[in-house]
Amino acid sequence: MISLLKIEKREINNPYILTAIRMVGIFLAMVTGGIFLQFTGHEPLAVYRTMTEGVFGSAYGFNETIVKTIPLLLAALGISVAFRMKLWNIGAEGQIYVGAIAASGIALKFGYLPAYLLIPFMLLGGFAGGAVWALVPAVARAWWGTNETITTLMMNYIGILWTDYLVFGPWKDPNGFNFPITPEFSETAFLPAFGKTRVHMGIIIALLLAGILYVFIYHTILGYEIRVAGENSEAARYAGMKVTWNILLALFISGGIAGVAGMTEVAGITHRLQSGLSPGYGYSAIIIAWLSRLNPIAIVGVSFLFGGLLVGGYAVQTSGLPASTALMLQGLILFFVLGGEFFTRYRVICYQNKVAKREGDVHGLSRSN
Amino acid sequence: MDYQGAISILAAAVTAGTPIFYASLGEILCEKSGNLNLGVEGMMLVGAVCGFQAAVLTGNPWLGILAAMLAGGMLSLIHAFLTITLKASQVVSGLALTIFGTGLSSFIGKKLIGIPAPVKFSKMDVPVLSDIPLLGPILFHQDVLVYISYLFVIVVWIYLYHTNWGLKLKAVGENPAAADAAGIYVARIQYVHVFLGGLLAGMGGAYLSLAYAPSWLENMTAGRGWIAVALVIFALWDPARALLGAYIFGGLDILGYRVQALGITVSPFLMKMIPYLFTVGVLIFISAKKGKHHTAAPAGLGIAYHREDR
Numbered sequence: 001m002i003s004l005l006k007i008e009k010r011e012i013n014n015p016y017i018l019t020a021i022r023m024v025g026i027f028l029a030m031v032t033g034g035i036f037l038q039f040t041g042h043e044p045l046a047v048y049r050t051m052t053e054g055v056f057g058s059a060y061g062f063n064e065t066i067v068k069t070i071p072l073l074l075a076a077l078g079i080s081v082a083f084r085m086k087l088w089n090i091g092a093e094g095q096i097y098v099g100a101i102a103a104s105g106i107a108l109k110f111g112y113l114p115a116y117l118l119i120p121f122m123l124l125g126g127f128a129g130g131a132v133w134a135l136v137p138a139v140a141r142a143w144w145g146t147n148e149t150i151t152t153l154m155m156n157y158i159g160i161l162w163t164d165y166l167v168f169g170p171w172k173d174p175n176g177f178n179f180p181i182t183p184e185f186s187e188t189a190f191l192p193a194f195g196k197t198r199v200h201m202g203i204i205i206a207l208l209l210a211g212i213l214y215v216f217i218y219h220t221i222l223g224y225e226i227r228v229a230g231e232n233s234e235a236a237r238y239a240g241m242k243v244t245w246n247i248l249l250a251l252f253i254s255g256g257i258a259g260v261a262g263m264t265e266v267a268g269i270t271h272r273l274q275s276g277l278s279p280g281y282g283y284s285a286i287i288i289a290w291l292s293r294l295n296p297i298a299i300v301g302v303s304f305l306f307g308g309l310l311v312g313g314y315a316v317q318t319s320g321l322p323a324s325t326a327l328m329l330q331g332l333i334l335f336f337v338l339g340g341e342f343f344t345r346y347r348v349i350c351y352q353n354k355v356a357k358r359e360g361d362v363h364g365l366s367r368s369n
Numbered sequence: 370m371d372y373q374g375a376i377s378i379l380a381a382a383v384t385a386g387t388p389i390f391y392a393s394l395g396e397i398l399c400e401k402s403g404n405l406n407l408g409v410e411g412m413m414l415v416g417a418v419c420g421f422q423a424a425v426l427t428g429n430p431w432l433g434i435l436a437a438m439l440a441g442g443m444l445s446l447i448h449a450f451l452t453i454t455l456k457a458s459q460v461v462s463g464l465a466l467t468i469f470g471t472g473l474s475s476f477i478g479k480k481l482i483g484i485p486a487p488v489k490f491s492k493m494d495v496p497v498l499s500d501i502p503l504l505g506p507i508l509f510h511q512d513v514l515v516y517i518s519y520l521f522v523i524v525v526w527i528y529l530y531h532t533n534w535g536l537k538l539k540a541v542g543e544n545p546a547a548a549d550a551a552g553i554y555v556a557r558i559q560y561v562h563v564f565l566g567g568l569l570a571g572m573g574g575a576y577l578s579l580a581y582a583p584s585w586l587e588n589m590t591a592g593r594g595w596i597a598v599a600l601v602i603f604a605l606w607d608p609a610r611a612l613l614g615a616y617i618f619g620g621l622d623i624l625g626y627r628v629q630a631l632g633i634t635v636s637p638f639l640m641k642m643i644p645y646l647f648t649v650g651v652l653i654f655i656s657a658k659k660g661k662h663h664t665a666a667p668a669g670l671g672i673a674y675h676r677e678d679r
Contacts, residue, residue, distance in 0.1 A: 154645045
């Protein structure tokens with residue numbers, strides 16, 4: 001008796017089962033990460049406890065998690081718009097930086113404006129900066145079909161280098177003791193914070209955007225079109241939708257929202273443009289958007305989880321672990337959830353030899369692929 | 370600029386292009402099997418740090434290269450398992466690999482920052498060949514890993530275009546269903562070539578940490594893995610064109626330092642943008658030209674093969 005494996009297609013759409021599979025994936029990723037930590041001479045349980053305490057153990061930790069959630073949430077919302085159209089915008093990191101440049105430029109030049117004018121102006125600037133940054137790959141993709149994965153990624157490096165050029169060069173604070181920073185903005189350019197914490201109004205902006213996107217995607221005609229076009233561009237074309245225009249629009253909005261994350265960072269946290277503004281928010285946001293199945297409401301929750309992972313990552317630094325531990329765990333989570341997807345799309349059937357003669361199975365059994 | 374200066378710039382371009390070339394050659398082999406691996410950046414980083422760590426531990430640069438290749442290969446097998454066996458999205462899996470590799474490399478490399486390489490690959494002349502005017506000092510006054518890369522171009526070129534295996538590989542990449550029907554083990558061939566891609570990406574990383582830098586720095590690849598992926602398109606999936614393309618990128622990479630040495634004051638940050646700007650420009654140019662590019666890409670690239678779909 002030989003038992004043989006056969007893989008059959010199926011489709012699970014039940015959101016509870018899908019969520020459960022993702023949860024199992026995250027759990028297995030943590031277990032694997034734990035084994036790795038054990039292997040490299042650390043106490044996995046102690047590390048995870050330190051991480052959890054870093055987030056929930058104090059008001060400060062919790063507030064910091066919200067602070068990290070803001071840019072992650074905004075960037076992930078932006079990315080989700082592009083991913084819906086099967087456009088691989090992995091340039092959120094660069095869009096954050098250019099959004100920050102635009103907002104900072106406005107803050108530095110128009111610092112005399114009252115807050116109620118300056119803040120909306122900076123928001124608009126941040127959006128425009130990110131949007132324009134995404135527009136370069138978008139135009140190339142829409143007109144000539146240029147693969148946007150690599151171009152958006154290349155734009156990240158260019159945006160980061162541009163920031164460095166500005167803060168090391170023309171925008172450098174003359175009184176900044178040679179640090180790569182611009183002068184501090186005038187106070188009218190500060191996003192108001194909650195009490196004495198670093199949590200700022202950006203969280204309201206981000207949550208509002210999540211709500212708007214949710215309504216837009218699931219309850220408007222244009223949102224419906226975008227969902228259809230993303231599922232099947234041929235069908236969309238037959239239905240008379242302008243695919244080229246949709247590509248431009250989706251990437252424009254996508255980059256713009258990521259650009260807002262840059263604005264909230266400079267206006268809410270640093271109050272100036274500085275080198276190394278984002279420690280890779282734009283990359284983590286890719287994972288967040290994908291884990292959330294591009295659902296704006298789910299993105300809110302997952303962004304908080306990843307914000308916690310970042311803060312937890314900083315917490316374990318005291319015990320000699322690099323902050324990159326968090327990045328590694330993020331990668332592992334993505335691996336496991338990606339692997340788990342398999343079980344939502346296929347079923348594995350184990351046959352005994354005698355059943356194998358059933359019609360149509362003969363070919364499938366000759367070799368396992 | 371004088372003759373000597375020009376020679377030294379071209380020689381430096383070859384050195385700077387070599388790590389990109391190794392990674393690119395690996396990605397060509399991988400993509401020829403129909404599998405797109407966007408994890409090159411991650412595999413290079415892990416290769417760089419593992420190679421450096423192994424060289425520090427053993428004092429032998431060759432063991433460093435070996436460790437780097439194995440590390441890159443191991444990572445590529447994660448991608449292979451997810452995309453070939455579990456049929457996951459190749460784009461997402463590759464991105465995951467890059468993110469994971471970035472984290473893993475700085476985890477492993479935390480204690481290695483600031484340590485100078487105990488051993489490294491130094492330049493050595495090839496007898497006779499290095500005396501050829503012009504080409505000699507550019508191509509044959511290099512380190513041994515550069516010479517190995519010349520060898521690899523020839524070996525891979527013969528493999529792809531003049532062996533039965535190369536033909537099978539092409540069949541799998543172009544039309545896996547037809548290849549399967551012809552009795553070719555599709556999954557096995559894809560696994561092997563994704564793995565080869567990982568080995569070479571790891572080697573490219575180790576070239577950075579053991580010959581080019583030679584030291585370990587966080588994120589020291591600085592996008593070279595992504596440039597290598599772009600280079601595959603630029604090279605129309607051809608190893609010889611990839612070598613030439615890698616040297617062009619290498620030249621752009623070092624341009625910043627050289628211009629400064631000439632006393633021209635341009636911000637180094639603006640100079641560093643050039644390779645990335647060039648990559649974007651080249652990709653747009655190629656896709657605008659279409660035609661040739663479309664026939665060069667393996668037809669099955671990026672699509673998971675499920676035999677029941679035949």
